[in-house]
Amino acid sequence: MPDRACHVRPESVAPRWISRHRPPEQSLFSGIYGLVLASALVAALDATGEKADPGPDTLWVLLTALASGAAHGYAHVIAQRASVDSAATTSRRKLVLAEWPLVAAALPTVGILLVAVAGGWAEATAVDAALVFNTVALFGCGAWAARTAGHGWPSSVRAGGMDMLIGLMIIIANALIK
Template sequence: MSDRAGQVRPDSVARRRIVRRRPPQQSLFSGIYGLVMASALVAALDATGGRAEPGPDALWVLLTALASGAAHGYAHVIAQRASGDGAATTSRLRSVLAEWPLVAAVLPTVGVLLVAVAGWWAEATAVDAALLFNTVALFGCGAWAARTAGHGWPSSCRAGGLDMLIGLAIIVANSLLK
């Protein structure tokens, strides 16, 4: 067995091993917001006792995400304007377009609802699948953010678990209200 205590790695090698791709804070924020919004919308649009209409539900989820992303981006524009920076610049348009992760986060939910439109699943099954996917994705986002911040696996899993509680709360509320 060799003695590794005497071996020293150059700084560049050590740094390269611990550098992880950090999620942009705005993308992570918008993505998590989109996942929670998609879960709440799909749970609220789930027909109880009525005729299942997954197509219009998918459209509503997508349109709501587009409207929310545009509204959130425009709120940034208003805040920039209120801070005294009144000049119209391309950065304002970028503020609105930077909300794309919110829309991207709802696409799996829209896709699952479209599977129900195709008749492969019942709408209730699609809603359950979307809620489960979004809950697992919330765990993944929380754990990924913690890992890239330098936390160990146990701490990252706890962070992911706490984020996952939001999805579980929506699932429990959906079950209780239906």
């Protein structure tokens, strides 16, 4: 029986492992945002004509991810404060800490750049490796989200492929700009 993109299995039919491993929507959102952010940052590092210096570049990727996570969390705090629903009880700390997946998603990129810091790779090689890793991770996130929503494998692979296009666009833009 062919799988259709619009076909979603009811929750009761979804495999048990899917119900146990369902990512919270906010975590998935922040994680995907973190992967895209890390890809864009690492692509910007590989500037033609500049002397490669992976140490400070790695630090900038990490600090930018931390600042972005804090900014997103604080934006939620401000939005909650400004909302007409003054009965909202979520603590400010929880709102800021809920953005940890954004930072966590950037950590593999930081780790790959640390290989260049240690002298294992040239920075350009680390940049390419990080872009490929993040693109594959975007595919995985898209496919996983579709599977946990009850979609079949063909539909989930298509969803992952669509998410992967974001990473591919960054890689293509990086190649065209440099």
